Each structure stands twice: as C-alpha cells, then as structure tokens.
Amino acid sequence: MHQFSRRLFLGGMGAALLAAPARATTGHEFYCGLNCSGLEDNPPNAPTRAMLATYAAQGVRHIRLPGLWEHFQDRPMGPLNDAAVAQYRNVVTTAHALGISVLCEPCHNYGGRMIFGTAQKFGGGILTAQMFADFWMKFVTAMHDAPGVAGWDLMNEPSDLDGDTLRAKAAAWVDAAQNAIHAIRNAGNHLPVHVEGYGHSSAQAWAINNPDLHTLHDPLDRLVFSAHCYLDRDNSGQHYFWDEEVAAGDQVSNGRMSDNTGVERLQPFIRWLRQYGRQGNIGECGAGQRDTPDRAGDAGWLAVLGKTIACCKAEKLPFYYWGTGPDLGVGYPYGLEPRDGVMPPQWTVLKHYL
Structure with missing residues (x-):
C-alpha cells in the first residue's frame, strides 16, 4: 500500500521534477484490454451493458474508457457537469459488475479544448496547465469512490501544441501533465497516472517527440507512460486492407511492411522506458478485418497483430486494442x-492474450 505523505503544490514544475528510480522491466505485468469508445463523441454515446457483457464473455477484464473534457466541464475552472460525470460513472460501475476494470481517460482532447467556441491548445497562453490541474482535481474527487477504476489517463494524444520549436511544444505538454499529477495527488488519490506522449503518443517517434517527458515526477512513483502503435503504412490507423499496405510500403521507416512492423515500431519506446527506468503500456493499437477489399481473409493483419501483442507480453507492456x-x-x-452473431476475426488473436 502506497502512502501519500508529502504535500505538493500546483503551478510550475520547479525542483519537484526528479527522475524516478530505475526498474528492471518496462512494466509491472502484461494484460490485454480494449478501448471502449463513444463517450468522447458529440453527443456522448455511452457503451451499453449488453456491449460490455459481450466483451466480458470473450474474456475481457480491462477497458480504457475515453471521454471529452468539455462534456465534464463546460468552461475551464468551472464546476463539473453532474450529468456527464454520472453517465461516465455508470459505465464504470456497470463494467465493474461484469468483472472489468476501467482505465479512465476523460480527456480525449489531443492537447486542447474549446473555450468560448474557439479551439485552444496548451502552450498558447489561453488554455493553461492550471486549468488542466483544476479539472483533474475535481474529476478524481468526483470519481474517488467509483468501483473498479484502475487508473487515470491524463489526455489522449497531445499534438500540435503552440510553440516555436518541437521542444517548446513538448514542454507545454510536460508542464500540463506535471500540474495534473500534482492535482491528483493533492486530492489524495493513489491510483496510477498514465501519461501519453507528445506527437500522437507515437511509439516509434517517442524519444524524438518527448525530450523531457522523463523528468515528470510522482511522489508515489506510480506513473505509466502510454504509447500508441498502429500497424498501417503511416501509423495513422486510417488504412484498412493489409495487401494495400504492403504495396504502399512502410512510410514510417521507408522500409517494407511485414508481420514485424509493429514490433519494430515499438522498439524506440521500449528503449526509452529502459533508459529512464519507467513503466509503460500500449494504449491503442488496431488491425483491419480484411487483407483485401473484395474477398474475405486477413492472415496478414492477424500475423502482424499477433506478433505485436506477443512483443508487448514479452516486455510486460499492458496492451489496449482499438x-x-x-x-x-x-x-x-x-x-x-459482432455482425449477425459472428465475432470479427481479430478476436482469434486477442483471445490468446485476454
């Protein structure tokens, strides 16, 4: 049991940014879970009990649950929307009743949010780290007694922040994340805090995009760094047929696409975790249902997905499928x-790891 005994202060990062002690492995233990989307949409579309029961019947015991900052807090520094919190909490409670733990990710916001009808990003001076900290202190307080919460994922894929250089943009995310960590611990919450990387949280570009993320400090030493790794030609998750990906080539490495593509894209993130003695997970990864548009069969997709998850298991990196x-x-x-009662083919791989 971790004990919180040192008071932290919101604001600048200051001398609190100390490197965590090194660990021998990249994670605590491996498990395989799912991303359960819908509450981040406008309007929010909550996963149903029937959906969650279907996943549980397949062996799912872990989900990551996106939401949207604006749904929970109409304006920065304002009160939380009780109805939005209740809707989110209901999904968490339902999942728990089905034996599923939930990684709460209430800010599927890519490093920004709407303020008075205008999109704002961290680093621009209008959306501040203190606003982010205020939200997180209120959110964990509102959710503190919800059953089955596994941890807090601060924000999905912070990207395209304001700043003159890559380092300045990445620093804006470090500042926001550190303030949120302080706020969560000031609220007395002891659960793990998951931190995604700048630049769409790309596993392959993690070290380049995050020169200072290792300086984040948690007095409880319960940070988990969360990378995303898609398996299509450009790591976007927006291409759907494996044979077309092979023909296009790997636009990330300028090499060829193969069943080792995912494993290769994970390596920079794994090396970073080892270098700084940090824990990690893969918060998003997905694969298509068909290798070609005009006929059934997805041996190519299933092979690359299977090798990617096997690598995560070997490295003790928890894995959430999108x-x-x-x-x-x-x-x-x-x-x-499921379509007409038939489960998509990706389940044949996932069920080996659930």
Whole structure:
C-alpha cells in the first residue's frame, strides 16, 4: 500500500521534477484490454451493458474508457457537469459488475479544448496547465469512490501544441501533465497516472517527440507512460486492407511492411522506458478485418497483430486494442462488434492474450 505523505503544490514544475528510480522491466505485468469508445463523441454515446457483457464473455477484464473534457466541464475552472460525470460513472460501475476494470481517460482532447467556441491548445497562453490541474482535481474527487477504476489517463494524444520549436511544444505538454499529477495527488488519490506522449503518443517517434517527458515526477512513483502503435503504412490507423499496405510500403521507416512492423515500431519506446527506468503500456493499437477489399481473409493483419501483442507480453507492456463502442459499430474496419452473431476475426488473436 502506497502512502501519500508529502504535500505538493500546483503551478510550475520547479525542483519537484526528479527522475524516478530505475526498474528492471518496462512494466509491472502484461494484460490485454480494449478501448471502449463513444463517450468522447458529440453527443456522448455511452457503451451499453449488453456491449460490455459481450466483451466480458470473450474474456475481457480491462477497458480504457475515453471521454471529452468539455462534456465534464463546460468552461475551464468551472464546476463539473453532474450529468456527464454520472453517465461516465455508470459505465464504470456497470463494467465493474461484469468483472472489468476501467482505465479512465476523460480527456480525449489531443492537447486542447474549446473555450468560448474557439479551439485552444496548451502552450498558447489561453488554455493553461492550471486549468488542466483544476479539472483533474475535481474529476478524481468526483470519481474517488467509483468501483473498479484502475487508473487515470491524463489526455489522449497531445499534438500540435503552440510553440516555436518541437521542444517548446513538448514542454507545454510536460508542464500540463506535471500540474495534473500534482492535482491528483493533492486530492489524495493513489491510483496510477498514465501519461501519453507528445506527437500522437507515437511509439516509434517517442524519444524524438518527448525530450523531457522523463523528468515528470510522482511522489508515489506510480506513473505509466502510454504509447500508441498502429500497424498501417503511416501509423495513422486510417488504412484498412493489409495487401494495400504492403504495396504502399512502410512510410514510417521507408522500409517494407511485414508481420514485424509493429514490433519494430515499438522498439524506440521500449528503449526509452529502459533508459529512464519507467513503466509503460500500449494504449491503442488496431488491425483491419480484411487483407483485401473484395474477398474475405486477413492472415496478414492477424500475423502482424499477433506478433505485436506477443512483443508487448514479452516486455510486460499492458496492451489496449482499438477499438469497440457504439460510435464505431459493425462497419468499422478495425472494430470488434459482432455482425449477425459472428465475432470479427481479430478476436482469434486477442483471445490468446485476454
């Protein structure tokens, strides 16, 4: 049991930014879970009990649950929206009743949010780290007694922040994340805090995009750094047929696409975790349902997905597949929703690791 005994202060990072002690492994233990989408949409579309029960029946015991900052807090520094918190909490409680733990990710916001009708990003002076800290202190307080919460994922894929250089943009995210960590611990919450990387949290570009992220400090030493790793040609998760990906080539490495593509893209992130003695996970990764548009069969996708998850297991990196949820539906090529009672083929790989 961790004890919180040192008071932290909101504001600048200051001398509190000390490197965590080194660990021998990249993570605590491996598990495989799912991203359950919908509550981050406008309007929010909550995963149903029937959906969660379907996942539980397949062996799912862990989900990551996105939301949207604006749904919970209409204006920065303002009160939380009780109805939005109740809706989110209901999904968490339902999942818990089905034996599923939830990684709460209430800010699927890419490093910004709307303020008075205008999109603002960290680093621009209008959306501040103190606003982010205020939200997180209020959110963890509102959710403190929700059953089955596994931890807090600060924000999805912070990207395109304001700043003159890459380092300045990445520093704006470090500042926001550190303030949020302080706020969560000031609220007395002891759960792990997951921190995604600047630049869409790309595993392959992690070290380049995050020159100072290792300086984040948690007095409880319970930070988990969360990378994303998609398996298509450009790591975007927006291409759906493996044979087309092979023909296009790997636009990340300028090499060829193969069943080792995911493993290769994970390596820079794994090396970074080892260098700084940090824990990590893979918060998003997905694969298509077909290798070609005009006929069934997805041996190519399943091979690259299987090797990627096997690598995560070997490195003790928890893995969350993207994705499921009412907004994605049965037509989503990376999706896991059953069609006419038939489960998509990605389940044949995932069930080996659930």
